[in-house]
Amino acid sequence: MNIEVSYLHSEDIATIAVINQEADIGMGTPYAHIQQGQPLRIFYQLSQLRFFPVVNKNYYQSWQDLNGATIYSSSPGSGTEAVLNLMAQKQLIHYGQMNYLPGSGVRTRAMLEDEILASIVDAEYHDLILKKYDHKLKFLPIPEFRASDETLYAHQNFIRNRPEALLILLEELISVWKLVNQDASNIIKLQKQYQLLPEQSKNKTETIRAYFQQMVDSNSLPNDGGGATAAEADLEFYQSAGTMNKLHTPAKIENFWELELLEQALNI
Numbered sequence: 001m002n003i004e005v006s007y008l009h010s011e012d013i014a015t016i017a018v019i020n021q022e023a024d025i026g027m028g029t030p031y032a033h034i035q036q037g038q039p040l041r042i043f044y045q046l047s048q049l050r051f052f053p054v055v056n057k058n059y060y061q062s063w064q065d066l067n068g069a070t071i072y073s074s075s076p077g078s079g080t081e082a083v084l085n086l087m088a089q090k091q092l093i094h095y096g097q098m099n100y101l102p103g104s105g106v107r108t109r110a111m112l113e114d115e116i117l118a119s120i121v122d123a124e125y126h127d128l129i130l131k132k133y134d135h136k137l138k139f140l141p142i143p144e145f146r147a148s149d150e151t152l153y154a155h156q157n158f159i160r161n162r163p164e165a166l167l168i169l170l171e172e173l174i175s176v177w178k179l180v181n182q183d184a185s186n187i188i189k190l191q192k193q194y195q196l197l198p199e200q201s202k203n204k205t206e207t208i209r210a211y212f213q214q215m216v217d218s219n220s221l222p223n224d225g226g227g228a229t230a231a232e233a234d235l236e237f238y239q240s241a242g243t244m245n246k247l248h249t250p251a252k253i254e255n256f257w258e259l260e261l262l263e264q265a266l267n268i
Helices: 011-019 031-035 079-091 104-112 123-132 156-161 163-182 186-194 205-217 227-240 260-267
Strands: 025-028 040-048 051-056 070-073 097-100 118-122 137-139 148-155
Touching: 011 025, 011 040, 011 148, 031 040, 031 227, 040 156, 040 163, 040 227, 040 260, 051 079, 051 104, 051 123, 070 079, 079 097, 079 118, 079 148, 079 227, 104 118, 104 123, 118 123, 123 137, 123 205, 148 156, 148 227, 156 163, 163 186, 163 205, 163 260, 186 205
Parallel strands: 070 097, 070 118
Antiparallel strands: 025 148, 040 148, 051 118, 051 137
């Protein structure tokens, strides 16, 4: 089974590519798009949220300091935006403006260069900031969230027409995450075995291993693909965060997820 991976500028662009059937499978959290009637279905939870709000110490020290401030997340409807929106609700503050800048690395560099003063980053850049830049940047406290950071989703036509291919993909994903959860260093063995991203990952072996160790320690990589449990947590979280419109009646999971193939893969 050959898979071609493409990297697009933002989660929104990737979602549009799947909606237009220019791409078969997307990675993200397209709940808002599905709620708006787009023919997409999620079929696998890759990981749970592990994001960290960060501010420039010279300007902000607390959540209350961000009242009226400009803050940067990844993209509209993303997990980064949802976390920031939910924290604003909990802290009874209102941002002056929510801007979008894809990529935790891009946002971190912009903060170090004083181009932006408040943002949110992933676990990899959280560790980098703690090691090298905690004299300048500070993380704000957040509770533990159990919603999806990344899911895999596809156009309903692709799911109907290529169930065999999706079933193979799901079996492999489940197998890999089980190996990584047993021992995070297995991700390095798999990387070398399949020669994955050899140029990008050169000299980053320990960074990659440490990142996956964090994800394993925080139970952020599900062995079962998330399924109905993930869907319920996501729908509650993304509605509460305002990235989805609140539903007047309980959501039907099957309107957002394709569960049958995942159940088959788990029973093989």
